[in-house]
Amino acid sequence: MLYYLIRRSVSLLLTLALSTIVIFMVMEIVPGDPALIILGIGATDETIAALRQQMGLDLPLLTRYFQWVSGVLVGDLGTSYTYSVPVSELIAERSIVSLPLAIIALTLSTLIAIPTGILAASKRGQVTDTGIMGLTQLGIAIPNFWFAMLMVYIFAVILQWVPAGGFPGWDQGILAALKSLILPAIALALPQAAILSRVTRSALLEALGEDYIRTARAKGLTRSMVLWRHALRNAMIPVLTIMGLQFAFLLAGTIIIENVFYLPGLGRLIFQAITQRDLIVVESTVVLLVASVILINFLVDITYAWVDPRLQSERG
Amino acid sequence: MRYLKPATRHIAKGALALLLSSTALQFAVTNSAIGAMKNSVTLGMSLEPPHLDPTAGAAAAIDEVVYANVFEGLTRIDRNGVVKPALAESWSVSDGGKAYTFKLRTGVKFHDGTVFDADDVKFSLDRARGEKSTNAQKRLFKAITSVDVVDAATVKITLSSPAGNFLFNMGWGDAIIVGSESAENNKTTPVGTGPFKFSKWTKGLSIVLAKNDGYWGEQKVLDKAEFRIIPDAAAAVAALLAGDVDGFANFPSPEAIPQFQADPRFTVMVGSTEGETILSTNNKKKPFDDVRVRRAIAHAIDRKAIIDGAMFGLGTPIGTHFAPHHPAYVDNVNKYPHDIAKSKALLAEAGFPDGFKATIKLPPPTYARRGGEIVAASLREVGIDLEIIPVEWGQWLEQVFKGEVKDYDLTIVSHTEPQDIAIYANPGYYFQYDSKAFQDVMEKLNATVDTEGRYALMRQAQNIISEDAVNGYLFQLAKAGVWNAKLEGLWENSPVQANDLTEVHWKE
Numbered sequence: 001m002l003y004y005l006i007r008r009s010v011s012l013l014l015t016l017a018l019s020t021i022v023i024f025m026v027m028e029i030v031p032g033d034p035a036l037i038i039l040g041i042g043a044t045d046e047t048i049a050a051l052r053q054q055m056g057l058d059l060p061l062l063t064r065y066f067q068w069v070s071g072v073l074v075g076d077l078g079t080s081y082t083y084s085v086p087v088s089e090l091i092a093e094r095s096i097v098s099l100p101l102a103i104i105a106l107t108l109s110t111l112i113a114i115p116t117g118i119l120a121a122s123k124r125g126q127v128t129d130t131g132i133m134g135l136t137q138l139g140i141a142i143p144n145f146w147f148a149m150l151m152v153y154i155f156a157v158i159l160q161w162v163p164a165g166g167f168p169g170w171d172q173g174i175l176a177a178l179k180s181l182i183l184p185a186i187a188l189a190l191p192q193a194a195i196l197s198r199v200t201r202s203a204l205l206e207a208l209g210e211d212y213i214r215t216a217r218a219k220g221l222t223r224s225m226v227l228w229r230h231a232l233r234n235a236m237i238p239v240l241t242i243m244g245l246q247f248a249f250l251l252a253g254t255i256i257i258e259n260v261f262y263l264p265g266l267g268r269l270i271f272q273a274i275t276q277r278d279l280i281v282v283e284s285t286v287v288l289l290v291a292s293v294i295l296i297n298f299l300v301d302i303t304y305a306w307v308d309p310r311l312q313s314e315r316g
Numbered sequence: 317m318r319y320l321k322p323a324t325r326h327i328a329k330g331a332l333a334l335l336l337s338s339t340a341l342q343f344a345v346t347n348s349a350i351g352a353m354k355n356s357v358t359l360g361m362s363l364e365p366p367h368l369d370p371t372a373g374a375a376a377a378i379d380e381v382v383y384a385n386v387f388e389g390l391t392r393i394d395r396n397g398v399v400k401p402a403l404a405e406s407w408s409v410s411d412g413g414k415a416y417t418f419k420l421r422t423g424v425k426f427h428d429g430t431v432f433d434a435d436d437v438k439f440s441l442d443r444a445r446g447e448k449s450t451n452a453q454k455r456l457f458k459a460i461t462s463v464d465v466v467d468a469a470t471v472k473i474t475l476s477s478p479a480g481n482f483l484f485n486m487g488w489g490d491a492i493i494v495g496s497e498s499a500e501n502n503k504t505t506p507v508g509t510g511p512f513k514f515s516k517w518t519k520g521l522s523i524v525l526a527k528n529d530g531y532w533g534e535q536k537v538l539d540k541a542e543f544r545i546i547p548d549a550a551a552a553v554a555a556l557l558a559g560d561v562d563g564f565a566n567f568p569s570p571e572a573i574p575q576f577q578a579d580p581r582f583t584v585m586v587g588s589t590e591g592e593t594i595l596s597t598n599n600k601k602k603p604f605d606d607v608r609v610r611r612a613i614a615h616a617i618d619r620k621a622i623i624d625g626a627m628f629g630l631g632t633p634i635g636t637h638f639a640p641h642h643p644a645y646v647d648n649v650n651k652y653p654h655d656i657a658k659s660k661a662l663l664a665e666a667g668f669p670d671g672f673k674a675t676i677k678l679p680p681p682t683y684a685r686r687g688g689e690i691v692a693a694s695l696r697e698v699g700i701d702l703e704i705i706p707v708e709w710g711q712w713l714e715q716v717f718k719g720e721v722k723d724y725d726l727t728i729v730s731h732t733e734p735q736d737i738a739i740y741a742n743p744g745y746y747f748q749y750d751s752k753a754f755q756d757v758m759e760k761l762n763a764t765v766d767t768e769g770r771y772a773l774m775r776q777a778q779n780i781i782s783e784d785a786v787n788g789y790l791f792q793l794a795k796a797g798v799w800n801a802k803l804e805g806l807w808e809n810s811p812v813q814a815n816d817l818t819e820v821h822w823k824e
Contacts, residue, residue, distance in 0.1 A: 030710070031711045031714050031715065032708065032709070032710020032711055032713065032714055033710070033713065033714055033718075034710075035710060036713045036714065036718060037710055037713060038366065038372075038374065038375075038452075039373065039374050039450070039452040040373075040374020040375070040452050041374070041713070041717055041731075041733075042452055042453045042455065042733055043374065043375060043452050043454065044454050044455060045455045046447075046454075047449060047450055047451060047452070050447070050448055050449065050450055054448075054450065059393075078705045082367065083366060083368035083503075083504075083519065084367050084503040084504060085365055085504055085519075085665075091520060093519055093520075094519075094520065095516070104738070147713040149550055149554070152551075152554045152558075153554065156554060156558040156560075157554055157557045157558045160558065160559075163558065163560050164549050164551065164554040164557075164558035164560045165554065165555060165560065166544060166546075166555075166560065167518075167544065169518065169520060184532070203550075210611060259547055259548040259551065260548055260550065260551055261546065261551065262521070262544075262545065262546045262547065262551050263520075263521075264518065264519060264520025264521040265520075267480050268520055268547075269520060272364070272520075275680075275709065275710070276366060276710075277706060277710045286528060
């Protein structure tokens with residue numbers, strides 16, 4: 001197990017180091033001068049030069065890269081060009097929206113997907129199975145922003161149960177905050193649940209077809225005992241993989257849903273920063289996200305090893 | 317995704333119409349109950365200001381929050397575009413228009429409690445024109461040679477040459493007066509002299525202003541004003557209908573306007589802006605250096621199709637670079653009527669009987685992206701084959717606007733700076749238009765102070781650029797405001813980009 005952990009950690013760090021270079025280079029190659037964007041079309045050349053100097057953009061590329069990376073290493077993510085506040089502050093403000101949203105959405109999706117997936121697998125070929133699979137098809141096919149808008153019109157405009165968007169902040173009470181997050185969480189969760197449900201079903205069916213299941217059945221275990229005791233655990237690996245990917249997506253890939261509900265989340269922060277060429281915000285935020293994705297994958301890997309002890313001894 | 321959106325909106329609207337009719341009454345009741353009690357306003361805006369210091373950025377969203385609300389200048393521009401006294405009570409002009417003596421208001425305090433006086437004026441103007449200045453409109457201060465404190469309530473500003481626009485320039489958001497103690501932090505915690513003080517900014521979501529009890533003026537203002545950032549047009553519609561916001565001074569989606577016009581709970585106010593939306597043309601690049609080609613383009617453009625198609629009918633056609641609501645405006649719309657035959661004839665005369673190929677770079681705003689497609693379709697009719705290249709603002713600024721080589725043929729952009737015709741006098745400007753006749757008129761305009769004389773020169777200037785068909789003149793950007801029918805006092809037009817809240821109140 002220890003060897004496995006060390007090997008994983010090394011590849012984690014290498015990936016992270018490589019990603020800083022890629023992120024930095026990509027942002028530098030994209031055309032668009034941050035100073036020009038801030039000052040607009042009425043600015044004189046000398047003003048633009050003054051601002052570039054103030055922002056440190058006149059320094060050579062390598063110097064800036066090392067300044068940034070060494071800052072990130074000690075936890076200093078830099079200061080936003082446009083907002084003029086520390087990037088870490090911006091990320092913290094956005095994370096208290098994005099993180100709970102991702103967690104709620106993932107929880108909802110798991111709560112929906114796993115039971116329906118198991119149910120569909122256990123009733124394979126029956127009406128329940130066909131029904132659930134039909135619904136998941138629909139869940140994948142319906143664009144989530146469209147579904148989100150529909151929910152807004154029903155629950156915010158007509159019934160007025162929840163606000164149409166925005167986020168009051170956690171200081172306004174947990175209930176008020178949850179009210180703002182529930183529709184976006186549902187909108188995010190449904191397509192994810194649909195995918196996860198299908199994965200659960202097929203993983204389970206595959207496991208149920210294995211030899212050891214036949215052996216277990218031959219020993220006299222009932223269908224459902226076999227399913228719960230043997231098949232489910234073995235089916236968890238692909239399910240966990242998908243869940244890991246989904247959580248990573250939910251952290252920042254939710255820009256469209258954040259737009260529909262005008263939530264101040266991480267996705268919108270990055271999007272806005274890219275259009276304004278707030279390079280430092282994009283670079284630092286993306287690197288942090290990459291780090292968290294790598295970390296999540298790392299955790300998923302460890303969970304694999306726990307679920308499937310064979311992986312621990314695997315070498316090469 | 318982008319292409320799906322409008323269609324989805326229609327479906328959603330259809331569903332909404334069905335459901336709304338049954339619940340409209342219930343909604344109206346709750347809504348009016350809130351309206352009667354409250355003394356605050358929540359306005360939506362589609363772009364978030366990058367920061368809140370109007371002296372350090374060009375983003376219109378900055379002024380839309382703080383101009384006249386938090387910050388004030390020596391003068392101010394009112395809702396009709398007229399220069400009014402603000403922190404300067406009165407002024408006198410001497411030395412042939414080269415010296416302005418401002419008499420300042422006394423008893424004015426900044427929000428942090430410090431006293432406003434002549435030193436702050438000197439500090440602010442010297443900061444804006446100084447070497448390290450990052451003021452986006454530094455040129456406004458170019459004519460100033462010195463700012464002298466006569467006494468605590470008197471400032472004398474000396475100019476290198478007479479500048480007829482000086483009082484107007486001092487009313488821009490970029491020329492507001494800041495406190496020397498607080499100026500450094502204005503980006504995040506703005507401190508001004510206005511009727512509202514900054515209260516809270518939740519980045520990505522909202523900016524809250526609170527009433528300044530120590531305000532020098534007599535206006536009765538709201539207790540609280542909140543600007544809520546709602547970037548998505550469909551979300552803006554929903555937020556208005558759900559009552560989350562009281563209005564949008566600039567409603568982002570023209571296609572939803574008829575829906576609100578038909579709804580008695582809302583006031584829809586379509587006004588004018590300072591935004592001349594033009595088909596900017598690279599006047600140095602072949603074949604656009606030939607005036608006949610530019611005139612051919614002018615004849616090929618179908619303004620009505622653009623305004624109807626891209627803006628859902630909102631916008632006033634223009635024939636020159638000037639706001640139609642300005643008293644000196646010259647209506648040159650029919651100088652080059654939409655005439656395919658004439659356009660083709662001009663092209664043939666210029667040596668392009670079969671037309672030619674060119675590119676059009678379109679920045680992100682709807683007017684440009686949608687308008688560009690219609691322009692391309694119109695020009696195809698006369699044989700000009702345009703390749704459409706969508707660009708981001710960053711790319712647009714770098715490729716089209718700045719740089720030694722202006723890397724573009726045509727582009728569409730709205731020039732929103734007030735009274736900015738003088739940009740045509742700069743041959744280095746991205747149009748690359750170099751006309752001695754025009755530059756002479758501008759020089760005269762700068763030296764003219766009397767209104768009638770200035771208007772005559774402005775008219776002359778407008779006619780020169782129309783005659784030369786420097787750019788394709790499309791339409792004046794409209795300002796479509798949608799707000800709760802009980803809300804009064806918001807601006808109909810935007811002579812400067814601002815949401816002046818000083819007269820906003822709820823009707824009984």
